[in-house]
Amino acid sequence: MDKRQGIRDTKPKNGRLRVLEQRFPWLFVIVRHRQARVGLAIISVLILMALFAPVIAPGDPTEYHGVTNTPPSKEHILGTDPLGRDEFRLMVWGARVTLLVGFGTAALAMVIATVVGVVAGYFRGIVDDILMLITNLFLIIPGLVLLIVLSAYLHPGTGTVILALAFTGWAFHARIIRAMTLSLREKDFVAAAVVAGESSFSIIFRQILPNMVNLIVGGFIGTTIYGIGASTALAFLGLTKMTEISWGTNLFYAQNGNALLLGAWWAFVPSGFCVALAALALTWINFGMDEITNPRLRAERELRKALGRKFMQRVRATPVRFRER
Amino acid sequence: MRFLLRRLQFYIVAFIAALVTVFYLPRLLPGDPATAILAPMGSRLTQAQIDALRKALGLGEEPLWKQFASFVSHLFRGDLGVSYSQFPTPVTDVIATSLKWTLLLGLTSLLLSVVIGHLVGIMGAWRRGGLFDTIVPPVSNFIGAFPAFFLALGVLYFLGLKLHWFPISHAADHSIPPGFTLAYIGSVLRHLAMPMLVSVLVNLQIWIMTMRNSMVVVLAEDYITMAEAKGLTQRRIMFNYAARNAILPSVTGFGIFLGSILGGQVLIEQVFSYPGLGFQLVRAVGARDYPLMGGLFLAITTGILLVNFLLDILYTYIDPRVRRQ
Numbered sequence: 295m296d297k298r299q300g301i302r303d304t305k306p307k308n309g310r311l312r313v314l315e316q317r318f319p320w321l322f323v324i325v326r327h328r329q330a331r332v333g334l335a336i337i338s339v340l341i342l343m344a345l346f347a348p349v350i351a352p353g354d355p356t357e358y359h360g361v362t363n364t365p366p367s368k369e370h371i372l373g374t375d376p377l378g379r380d381e382f383r384l385m386v387w388g389a390r391v392t393l394l395v396g397f398g399t400a401a402l403a404m405v406i407a408t409v410v411g412v413v414a415g416y417f418r419g420i421v422d423d424i425l426m427l428i429t430n431l432f433l434i435i436p437g438l439v440l441l442i443v444l445s446a447y448l449h450p451g452t453g454t455v456i457l458a459l460a461f462t463g464w465a466f467h468a469r470i471i472r473a474m475t476l477s478l479r480e481k482d483f484v485a486a487a488v489v490a491g492e493s494s495f496s497i498i499f500r501q502i503l504p505n506m507v508n509l510i511v512g513g514f515i516g517t518t519i520y521g522i523g524a525s526t527a528l529a530f531l532g533l534t535k536m537t538e539i540s541w542g543t544n545l546f547y548a549q550n551g552n553a554l555l556l557g558a559w560w561a562f563v564p565s566g567f568c569v570a571l572a573a574l575a576l577t578w579i580n581f582g583m584d585e586i587t588n589p590r591l592r593a594e595r596e597l598r599k600a601l602g603r604k605f606m607q608r609v610r611a612t613p614v615r616f617r618e619r
Numbered sequence: 620m621r622f623l624l625r626r627l628q629f630y631i632v633a634f635i636a637a638l639v640t641v642f643y644l645p646r647l648l649p650g651d652p653a654t655a656i657l658a659p660m661g662s663r664l665t666q667a668q669i670d671a672l673r674k675a676l677g678l679g680e681e682p683l684w685k686q687f688a689s690f691v692s693h694l695f696r697g698d699l700g701v702s703y704s705q706f707p708t709p710v711t712d713v714i715a716t717s718l719k720w721t722l723l724l725g726l727t728s729l730l731l732s733v734v735i736g737h738l739v740g741i742m743g744a745w746r747r748g749g750l751f752d753t754i755v756p757p758v759s760n761f762i763g764a765f766p767a768f769f770l771a772l773g774v775l776y777f778l779g780l781k782l783h784w785f786p787i788s789h790a791a792d793h794s795i796p797p798g799f800t801l802a803y804i805g806s807v808l809r810h811l812a813m814p815m816l817v818s819v820l821v822n823l824q825i826w827i828m829t830m831r832n833s834m835v836v837v838l839a840e841d842y843i844t845m846a847e848a849k850g851l852t853q854r855r856i857m858f859n860y861a862a863r864n865a866i867l868p869s870v871t872g873f874g875i876f877l878g879s880i881l882g883g884q885v886l887i888e889q890v891f892s893y894p895g896l897g898f899q900l901v902r903a904v905g906a907r908d909y910p911l912m913g914g915l916f917l918a919i920t921t922g923i924l925l926v927n928f929l930l931d932i933l934y935t936y937i938d939p940r941v942r943r944q
Contacts, residue, residue: 430629431636434927435920436882439900440640443916446904447644523766527886530768531901545769549890554776562776566769574764 320508323586330582336575340568344389351386355379355539362551363558373560375544376551384544385564391540392522392569395456399521400514402460407467408510412498414468415475426472432465441524445533455525455534463520467513474509478502512583519576526569541565626931630924637920641913642690646683699914704906710914713899718918720790721888721895724811725880728818733873735819736826741862743827744834756827763824771817771890778813785812788892814891818884822876829872833865840864867938874930878923 315322324330343350362378364370372381414425441462448454478484479502487497528534529542532550536543548554548561585592693699699710739759743752762770779787791797792806837843838861846856876883885897892898896915903911 427629427632431633434633434878434923435637436879436923438885439882439897439916439919442885442900442904443644443912446907446909446912526766527768530886531889531904533901533904549772554772554780557780559776562769562772566766566772570765570769573766574761577760577764 318507320511320583320586324579324582327582327585329578333575333578333582336571337579340389340572340575341393343386344393347387347390351380351383353380353383355383355387357383363553363556363561365558366560372564373558375548375561376553376556376558377547381560381564384539385541385568387539388541388544388565389568391452391538392526392542393572395452395459395525395540396518396522396572398452398456399459399463399525400517402456403464403517403521404467404510404514406460406464407513408471408503408506410464410468411471412475412502412506415472416479416494416498416502418476422472426469429465429468429472432462433469437462438524438527441528442531442533445528450533450535452535452538455528456521459521459524463517463524467517470513471506471509474506475502478505508583508586512580512586515576515580515583519573519580522569522572522576541569622935623931626928630928633924634921637917638691638694639687641917642687643683645909645913646686694917699917700910702903702908702911704903704908704911710911713911714896714914714918717894717896717899717915720893721881721884721897723790723807724814724818724888724893724895725884727811728815728822729876729880731815732819732822733826733869736823737830737862737866737869739823740827740830741834741857741865743831744838744865745857745861747835752831756824756831759824759827762820763822766886767817767821768886768890770820771814771887774813774817774820775890778816786810787813790894810893814884814887814893817887817890821887825872825876826869829869830862830865833868834861837861837865870930870934870937874927877930878926881922882919 324334356379358378359370359374359380360378361374362376364374366373366381370380370382372385375381375384410425410429414422414429441458444458444461445455448458484497484501487501492500525534525540526542526545529536529540530545530549532546534540534542536546542565544565545562548558548565551561553559553561585595697711699714702708702710702713705713739755743756746752765773775787778784786792786809790807790810791803792810795803795806797803843856843860846860851860881896882900883897884893884895885901887893888895888898889901896919900912900915900919902908903915
């Protein structure tokens with residue numbers, strides 16, 4: 295595409311693509327946004343690594359190899375940890391639990407957030423007051439602290455960790471979704487649906503929810519980051535099921551075996567780096583998502599493309615974009 | 620005034636919710652504290668001994684609401700019980716000593732990250748898309764994507780173990796008697812350096828992004844153009860006109876952060892064995908020290924509520940729109 299053309303996005307598309315784009319605009323923004331594309335690629339690689347763990351790193355990840363804290367070598371590409379386990383296997387297999395917990399948490403938390411947010415915003419009144427009171431309570435109570443206290447009472451396991459993380463992580467998005475519902479409710483098409491005699495249920499599902507897909511997908515990605523980070527933190531503190539292989543438990547055993555004091559940095563780097571990589575990739579995808587909810591960002595980027603960096607520095611005002619549909 | 624009263628109402632509800640959580644959580648979930656404490660001792664204890672212990676822990680036969688009432692009345696007399704794991708130190712003593720360290724670490728790192736973050740945000744927005752803006756904010760984002768404890772481990776490894784610049788654990792040298800001596804303060808500062816650095820690195824990006832985004836919006840306002848037209852110095856426009864008006868969103872963020880320093884540094888404190896609230900909490904959970912756990916949770920939550928209320932008061936003072944509601 296010609297650089298100068300950037301400000302008006304008038305590339306011809308064929309019909310089917312256009313329908314797809316109207317249906318899933320967020321998917322298209324992600325694919326077009328450079329950072330988001332890189333993020334999507336990274337997270338796909340990590341997911342594939344988790345799915346094909348038995349192919350990539352065959353063998354039992356908990357197997358004891360007779361040597362502890364050996365540096366990376368031909369036999370063990372990433373060395374062994376303080377328990378004499380192969381670091382490469384641990385990293386590959388650890389992706390399974392960590393990513394599952396991350397995405398599981400996000401799915402559950404967003405279901406709660408969407409139900410609470412939409413119900414509060416749509417029905418308003420006393421329902422709204424009560425639900426928002428609960429939401430604000432969850433927002434103000436420190437999540438990680440509550441999580442740590444909860445973990446002392448819960449029987450640790452993947453399921454309970456997902457439950458606890460979703461329990462502490464839904465409130466923020468519930469508020470955003472409520473705000474969006476409040477504004478959508480006032481729109482003409484909702485009024486039209488009310489006049490046409492549609493039930494509340496069908497208005498919520500057919501008129502309001504489809505207009506919030508971007509918000510929900512963005513929230514899902516954000517909560518996944520939270521889920522991966524917090525579950526790793528819990529495991530690192532030794533508060534999850536410690537027989538599981540996850541990036542967090544790998545780090546816990548490395549720390550517990552004093553790997554750092556012994557100079558065995560390779561016991562920390564693979565799993566820690568994977569966590570950071572996953573978080574970074576998802577953050578980048580969300581940068582792409584931000585451009586949907588905030589068109590000014592998109593307009594700014596296109597303006598920069600069109601004007602070049604030098605000239606952009608002189609521009610103070612944020613451009614508002616016009617787009618022919 | 621009505622705004623403040625409404626907020627106060629909410630904080631009282633939140634405080635009661637925290638009280639109820641602390642009280643009922645150990646009593647409702649499977650396995651009461653007595654069973655948990657006794658579990659390692661197996662069946663060596665007689666029923667009479669178990670009953671005696673239950674009584675000592677306040678888990679007697681009394682109805683729950685009566686226990687709750689006595690719990691609350693003890694609490695208001697400043698009695699949170701005695702820690703199991705640091706027997707016979709009262710829970711309030713443990714909280715008091717660890718609060719001191721958490722506040723020291725939290726406040727210093729918050730101050731540093733706020734000052735640096737705002738300056739970077741202002742500069743970035745001022746020369747939007749410039750060299751500084753394309754390098755510093757993305758780099759801080761990249762660093763911020765790493766899990767806090769992973770950064771902490773990295774800093775510990777390089778600055779502590781490889782370069783021996785700073786001591787790797789605790790808050791001060793045990794050999795130096797505490798007091799206002801140069802040696803003691805020096806030791807405290809040297810122990811503070813690494814945890815503080817990590818805390819700043821983790822939080823910096825949030826301040827940069829908040830300030831930068833807010834600045835970008837403000838810079839597009841007419842009064843900025845007006846200031847340019849009047850021929851004011853760039854410096855004056857940047858700080859007195861733009862930054863001053865862009866700082867309001869940061870004040871809200873500041874409140875959230877001021878609260879979160881109480882419980883948000885769990886992982887950093889854990890890695891550096893820094894004896895703050897978070898470190899004690901993890902230890903309490905590990906030792907199944909229920910009174911200490913509950914006490915710490917209450918202390919952290921109450922602190923957050925207090926800080927938020929103080930900020931509401933401040934907010935009515937700086938933003939007249941809130942007052943006129």
